[in-house]
Amino acid sequence: MLDADDPASIIAARRLFRVAKAGERPIVFWIGAGTSRWLGYPSWKDLALQVRRAFKEDVPGFNDAYAMRLIDKQEFPALFQLCKDANAPNYRKLIVETFAPRPATPTYNRFLELLKKITPSFVLTTNVDECLEKSFPHVQTLQRSDVTRCIDLLNREKPFVAKLHGSISSVQSTVFTTSDYSDIIADRSYLGCLKHIFTACTVVFLGYGVRDGYIIEMLRDNAREMDLFGPGPHFAVTNQEVPVSSLQRIKYSPKFRADHTAALSILVHVDQSVEERRARPIAITESPESALDVAEETRTPGAVPLGKTAYFISDLFAPGTWQTSEEIVATNSSNEIEASFGLGFTNDEIPIPVSTALHDIVVGLICFDFVYLPFSALGSAHEVLGEWFWEFIRLDLLRFIHNEGKLGVVFKKGEAIGELVIAVGGTTNGPEPAPLSVLIRRAVHALPGKEKEAERLFESLERRTSVYRKSKEADFPSLARSALLMPAVSRLLGISDLVLPTQVPRWLRYPYLRLAHLIQTAVLCEEYGIQAAKVPFGGVQLTNAAFGFRPIEMQADHMASYVSSGAYNSDLGALLYGNMSILRNIIWFRGTPEGEAFRRETGEILLRGSGERFNVAVNAGLSRAVPRAILQRAQDRLLTLMTERSHRTRVPAVWGSSLLSDGSTRYWRAKSYKLLLQMCEARQIGKNDPCICGSHEKLRLCCLSPLKQ
Numbered sequence: 225m226l227d228a229d230d231p232a233s234i235i236a237a238r239r240l241f242r243v244a245k246a247g248e249r250p251i252v253f254w255i256g257a258g259t260s261r262w263l264g265y266p267s268w269k270d271l272a273l274q275v276r277r278a279f280k281e282d283v284p285g286f287n288d289a290y291a292m293r294l295i296d297k298q299e300f301p302a303l304f305q306l307c308k309d310a311n312a313p314n315y316r317k318l319i320v321e322t323f324a325p326r327p328a329t330p331t332y333n334r335f336l337e338l339l340k341k342i343t344p345s346f347v348l349t350t351n352v353d354e355c356l357e358k359s360f361p362h363v364q365t366l367q368r369s370d371v372t373r374c375i376d377l378l379n380r381e382k383p384f385v386a387k388l389h390g391s392i393s394s395v396q397s398t399v400f401t402t403s404d405y406s407d408i409i410a411d412r413s414y415l416g417c418l419k420h421i422f423t424a425c426t427v428v429f430l431g432y433g434v435r436d437g438y439i440i441e442m443l444r445d446n447a448r449e450m451d452l453f454g455p456g457p458h459f460a461v462t463n464q465e466v467p468v469s470s471l472q473r474i475k476y477s478p479k480f481r482a483d484h485t486a487a488l489s490i491l492v493h494v495d496q497s498v499e500e501r502r503a504r505p506i507a508i509t510e511s512p513e514s515a516l517d518v519a520e521e522t523r524t525p526g527a528v529p530l531g532k533t534a535y536f537i538s539d540l541f542a543p544g545t546w547q548t549s550e551e552i553v554a555t556n557s558s559n560e561i562e563a564s565f566g567l568g569f570t571n572d573e574i575p576i577p578v579s580t581a582l583h584d585i586v587v588g589l590i591c592f593d594f595v596y597l598p599f600s601a602l603g604s605a606h607e608v609l610g611e612w613f614w615e616f617i618r619l620d621l622l623r624f625i626h627n628e629g630k631l632g633v634v635f636k637k638g639e640a641i642g643e644l645v646i647a648v649g650g651t652t653n654g655p656e657p658a659p660l661s662v663l664i665r666r667a668v669h670a671l672p673g674k675e676k677e678a679e680r681l682f683e684s685l686e687r688r689t690s691v692y693r694k695s696k697e698a699d700f701p702s703l704a705r706s707a708l709l710m711p712a713v714s715r716l717l718g719i720s721d722l723v724l725p726t727q728v729p730r731w732l733r734y735p736y737l738r739l740a741h742l743i744q745t746a747v748l749c750e751e752y753g754i755q756a757a758k759v760p761f762g763g764v765q766l767t768n769a770a771f772g773f774r775p776i777e778m779q780a781d782h783m784a785s786y787v788s789s790g791a792y793n794s795d796l797g798a799l800l801y802g803n804m805s806i807l808r809n810i811i812w813f814r815g816t817p818e819g820e821a822f823r824r825e826t827g828e829i830l831l832r833g834s835g836e837r838f839n840v841a842v843n844a845g846l847s848r849a850v851p852r853a854i855l856q857r858a859q860d861r862l863l864t865l866m867t868e869r870s871h872r873t874r875v876p877a878v879w880g881s882s883l884l885s886d887g888s889t890r891y892w893r894a895k896s897y898k899l900l901l902q903m904c905e906a907r908q909i910g911k912n913d914p915c916i917c918g919s920h921e922k923l924r925l926c927c928l929s930p931l932k933q
Contacts, residue, residue, distance in 0.1 A: 276307070537584045629648050646699070731896045
């Protein structure tokens with residue numbers, strides 16, 4: 225089993241599972257000596273000790289003291305070179321005898337069984353024994369001299385086993401000594417083939433310590449070139465430290481068996497992920513790590529143009545509109561179904577229930593080239609901006625993303641446990657989603673006598689709206705269930721350990737939907753090349769738990785606040801509610817050299833997250849502050865453009881800051897606690913009765929307990 229106590233390993237493992245499920249990048253397994261040890265073959269150190277002992281006994285004049293120093297420093301290639309130089313025939317004889325064929329063991333057979341299930345099988349191995357390739361009789365074996373054929377076989381999806389360090393049947397081809405490694409380093413076609421694999425594939429190291437210098441250097445080169453090629457990702461299933469940061473470690477737990485067979489669980493999970501992908505008509509589309517670096521012609525329509533920056537406001541609610549949920553009851557042939565959609569916020573779950581909508585839009589306009597909104601926020605944006613809405617559409621400052629899939633939780637009528645789903649809604653005319661043109665006209669209505677003018681505006685809005693049609697392929701519910709395995713997520717939401725990730729307790733349905741909303745936001749940002757996202761109340765804390773982020777104290781809204789008012793924690797919306805004409809000044813500011821320099825600098829220092837799919841700056845977190853000179857020039861120019869009235873506007877402390885709202889999940893738990901007690905009271909379930917979730921544990925020890933924390 226994998227080490228569930230190591231958050232970095234869980235993140236890396238789930239990322240690998242998603243790659244396998246997506247099927248967009250070939251997975252190549254790099255098999256090392258650790259797997260051959262299940263057959264009884266020696267490790268490198270054991271082999272070095274064995275060879276040194278034989279040479280000490282059989283070769284006159286052998287420098288045994290020097291040999292021991294090399295072993296102590298783990299300079300094994302140098303040790304083997306010393307032995308080969310002392311007596312090459314004896315050296316080769318020892319290598320051949322040591323790696324002669326051995327009978328399979330149950331553990332090794334299990335390893336082969338799992339590896340064979342993952343097809344097509346792309347295997348690189350540094351093992352010189354021949355047990356692996358002989359166990360794949362219908363798979364091409366490529367020797368070191370022919371390893372460049374891997375590229376062609378990968379392109380044609382033809383399985384192979386490539387012997388990177390040679391085979392014992394041709395002992396001259398094996399790689400053990402320093403001169404052997406020098407030959408590899410000098411072979412440009414060999415290194416070029418491996419570099420192609422690191423660039424185009426995801427490599428999973430299993431039973432391999434990643435200690436070979438040329439491999440480490442190529443992994444470092446891959447990390448340096450990630451902006452061009454993408455970072456893999458690549459993984460090492462090991463409990464040892466990995467030598468390069470671009471290689472993600474997946475640890476395993478040796479608690480029950482000390483023979484390292486727990487590492488095989490990674491093959492089980494990859495196989496299950498591949499099978500799940502094959503069971504679906506279309507695979508997940510994995511977006512590149514850095515969408516800005518993808519060729520323009522391959523980018524998603526409506527994506528952020530190359531060299532530009534964007535801010536995605538994932539939730540936008542106009543003042544007074546805190547109805548953020550939708551409850552539906554439907555009946556099919558056998559059951560009555562209850563469904564919940566939306567984020568479901570109520571006033572008792574929000575620290576300061578004041579709309580942040582205008583503040584967030586202004587932050588986006590000052591700090592970024594484009595502001596993106598979910599299409600569901602169209603009505604709120606139109607209400608907040610008024611006539612300026614259409615001006616921003618005309619100037620292509622404001623864009624929308626319409627996700628045809630809708631996240632929801634469904635229950636059989638009256639039941640306490642439901643499931644997370646993605647619904648692609650149809651119409652009365654059929655199962656196909658309503659056209660975007662129809663949805664726009666439902667959300668925004670033309671005034672009497674203005675229908676013709678409104679049609680032109682609607683057409684312009686449609687051009688500024690991208691339709692995301694991959695909800696089922698992306699499988700947001702599945703991604704959310706994976707995130708629920710993170711212990712910190714369970715603690716934040718108040719989930720009992722006895723509730724499975726596939727189960728959604730009714731009292732927690734909206735916290736589950738908020739988690740799924742964060743994951744959906746991550747996917748949309750990657751799809752459209754958006755560098756920063758504004759998340760709902762509590763979202764920063766939950767994102768940190770689910771994706772392993774560290775909250776960033778300096779954010780773009782602090783910079784925008786300073787430029788606009790001279791204070792870092794201003795409510796920019798308060799500047800505008802009394803005088804919306806200030807938006808004209810902000811538009812002018814955007815076109816000035818100072819405004820352009822400010823946006824460019826903000827974009828360059830955005831913290832690009834290293835978590836799973838959420839590779840954006842959460843709440844526009846900045847890795848460092850905008851340089852003082854650029855900040856001051858931007859402030860001077862914007863304040864010069866501001867009206868006298870705006871200078872006199874009182875600017876209260878910001879209430880929308882993610883730092884202030886970071887602890888909001890405690891309000892979520894309090895609300896869920898009340899809902900659970902109400903449900904139990906209606907069913908006459910006491911705290912010492914069996915829990916409503918069906919675990920048979922007492923209520924107070926099961927679902928009630930984590931909500932109190």
